[in-house]
Amino acid sequence: MKKILFRKLLHDYLSFFFITLICTSIVIWVFQAVNFLDIIIEDGRDYLIYITYSILNFPKIVSKIFPFILFFSLFYVTIKYEFSNELIIFWNYGVHKISIINFICKISIILMIAQIFLTTIIVPNSQDLARSFLRTSDVNFFDNFVKQQKFNDTIKGVTIYADKKKSNGNLENLYLKKEMGNNQFQITYAKKGEFSEINGKPFLILFDGATISSGNENSLTNISFTKSDYSLSDFEANTVTFPKTQELSSFKLLKCLKYYYKFLYTQKFDSESKLILNCRIDNMNNILKEFYKRFIIPIYIPILSLIPFILIISSKENSIYQKLRLITFIVGLTVVIFSESTIRFISINLVQNFIFFSFPIIFFITIYLYFFLKFNFIYKKK
Secondary structure, three states: OHHHHHHHHHHHHHHHHHHHHHHHHHHHHHHHHHHOOHHHHOOOOOHHHHHHHHHHOHHHHHHHHHHHHHHHHHHHHHHHHHHOOHHHHHHHOOOOHHHHHHHHHHHHHHHHHHHHHHHHHHHHHHHHHHHHHHHHOOOOOHHHHOOEOOOEOOEOOEEEEEEEEOOOOOEEEEEEEEEEEOOEEEEEEEEEEEEEEEOOEEEEEEEEEEEEEEOHHHOEEEEEEEEEEEEOOOOOEOOOOOOOHHHOOHHHHHHHHHHHHHHHHHOOOOHHHHHOOOOOHHHHHHHHHHHHHHHHHHHHHHHHHHHHHHHHHOOOOOOOHHHHHHHHHHHHHHHHHHHHHHHHHOOOOHHHHHHHHHHHHHHHHHHHHHHHHHHHHHHHHO
16 A cells, blocks of 8 residues: 555656646747747848757756756645645555655655756757757848848848848848958948849849958959849858857766866866867866756755655644745745855865865755654654
8 A cells, every 4th residue: 555655646746747847848948939039030040940949948948947846846746745635644554754755865866867867968968959050050031130221240240231121122222341351341332232042042132332342551442333243151140159168068078177187286287178179277167167057956856855845744734834835935945046056156166166066965964864853753752
């Protein structure tokens, strides 16, 4: 009978947890996907790139809300069991309160491992893949982001201005400035411009205008034209597409930390570290913070699984039970906020890092010992 009770508890807990996690993630993802519309509106990229980029950001959302949803699920299920008198069935069949805690602790360790897998492998890979889509995608849909009487610098190194934009997308009295490097530039004026594709490549067809190009020794060249094909295929958007620390694979992250701690002893930074993007002394703070997010924050999951059991200290008939519910929720929320906010204190200071890295282990041992002593003492007293 005890096995049946534990199976039901596990089913109720995990089913509520996964349904809530997925539904909440989808809601957040939808709102976040709206922000990614800039990829189309301002950068002029394809709709497929936008959809793919948005989907690849979904694992990051799941990993962010995973700890809180886990706590909330157990908090909700515990209250539900208390008010439906299902906990009394556990006590009547001789199930000790510490036995339920031990059972949930085992489940939380499995979920902690799942979260570590999510933060160390799935999220970095999906983020890197999402960024690579932006790096390798072409800027198109130019006619979408060019607005009349507005200077637009979405394209890297190019500024576009049009006095008037017709409903069919054609431009009138337009101005283009292209940065050529070495303080050189090219300015093009045209009375009319039309977006078109030639051999699958985007072009801006210009009519009745002139091109002014700067050369060496401040010389200028002025060339008039009646028609000119202005290629847009080689341009990039100003979107940040360079690799970020959060996209670094966990293997490379750990390897970079190994080089750094080796540097502390030898005062020489291994030349192989240059093969790892963003593995630099001046970026070590970000590397350590990323390590904390991936490997340390998930350790708070077993702590969050213990906190809801504050509710079984007292029954719902007790006058303090309502206050106990509020206190339990506040404590759980505080732990979630604390785990996330301590990232800002992670630095190259080894002693400080050791303290913050030790917090979740100390918290877990303290809370578990409290429950162990309290419930064992009550049981022996009975």
